[in-house]
Amino acid sequence: MEKDDFKKLFDTYFDAIKNYIFYRIGDIDVATDITQDIFTRIWEKQIVIDISQAKYLLYKMAKDMLVSKYRRLEVENKYTTRMQFEMTELTEAHDYDYKQLKNQYEDALNKLPEKQRTVFLMSRMDELKYAEIAERLDISIKTVEKRMSNALFYLRKVLIA
Known part of the structure; x- marks a missing residue:
């Protein structure tokens, strides 16, 4: 894709794609990042796009990247939640062991x-x-x-x- 064609494509559709993503997720920063990723991918892979069909391709790419982002976030959230649960479990067990040992120590001292x-x-x-x-x-x-x-x-x- 030529530089001028890419610039025209970018100028024409960037805001529309960004708004489409923003309306779906409600986070302008994430929407901007995903939109930039779409155009970066097009430029790096030198994807040849027919300008008359560009709108459909860009919206399809936006939808796919959005789904991909959500899947990654879901995996990250599951991992984070599991780690927090395990750490809480360990901390509670450790606190219990410490309290139990402290009580035994105090009883032994008293005896x-x-x-x-x-x-x-x-x-x-x-x-x-x-x-x-x-x-x-x-x-x-x-x-x-x-x-x-x-x-x-x-x-x-x-x-x-």
């Missing part, structure tokens, strides 16, 4: 003997060294180590089982 719980919390929550704990509680470092060891053993047994 620890008071002396072991005190040493454990001073070490883990207050981030005190064994020597500091021993000094504050006025006990030996070996006693702190023994209480901590017993607390960790109990927590592992309860939480991992």
